[in-house]
Amino acid sequence: xxxxxxxxxxxQDIAVKRVILPALKLLPAAMTSIEAIVMLLAxxxxxxxxxxxxxxxxxxxxxxxxxxxGLWQFELGTKASKGGVWGVYLHPASRxxxxxxxxxxxxxxxxxxxxxxxxxxxxxxCCVARLLLFTDPKxxxxxxxxxxxxxxxxxxxxxxxxxxxxxxxxxHRMAVAAAQxxxx
Numbered sequence: 001x002x003x004x005x006x007x008x009x010x011x012q013d014i015a016v017k018r019v020i021l022p023a024l025k026l027l028p029a030a031m032t033s034i035e036a037i038v039m040l041l042a043x044x045x046x047x048x049x050x051x052x053x054x055x056x057x058x059x060x061x062x063x064x065x066x067x068x069x070g071l072w073q074f075e076l077g078t079k080a081s082k083g084g085v086w087g088v089y090l091h092p093a094s095r096x097x098x099x100x101x102x103x104x105x106x107x108x109x110x111x112x113x114x115x116x117x118x119x120x121x122x123x124x125x126c127c128v129a130r131l132l133l134f135t136d137p138k139x140x141x142x143x144x145x146x147x148x149x150x151x152x153x154x155x156x157x158x159x160x161x162x163x164x165x166x167x168x169x170x171x172h173r174m175a176v177a178a179a180q181x182x183x184x
Contacts, residue, residue: 023126035140042175047073070118070125
């Protein structure tokens with residue numbers, strides 16, 4: 001049930017219209033907001049620059065796949081670590097919705113199958129990303145709260161090993177502009 005993939009790199013406005021908004025329609029309406037769109041786009045920009053569907057570890061060998069998959073760069077994680085796909089799979093706030101998304105996208109409701117599908121199904125990858133944000137007990141940051149958005153990404157949800165803090169302000173600004181343009 002995988003939709004045809006958009007060619008890479010994906011422009012921000014196209015990512016909003018053809019990936020993020022269609023993915024959010026697969027989830028409860030309460031999970032859709034301009035703040036959610038901003039966070040999803042900012043994180044995709046931070047993680048993959050909307051240029052990679054797998055983690056590139058070595059720029060000299062871009063076809064060698066690292067452990068992360070999809071535009072949001074999810075690792076599989078483990079049952080014990082409760083990180084990555086396993087974290088969304090196990091979390092009581094997201095598990096039910098992830099099962100529904102798997103049915104809708106034709107993916108087995110099993111962490112490894114989900115993780116593998118992230119590379120070929122951008123809508124699934126976006127839904128998993130939104131569900132990870134949904135597991136955080138705090139409200140999504142306001143559009144002007146760049147630091148709050150960084151803290152959500154860096155410390156509470158993605159927790160990247162190499163966070164590249166210098167890229168976040170621009171990625172967040174670009175995400176805000178793209179989301180606001182959609183709502184204009």
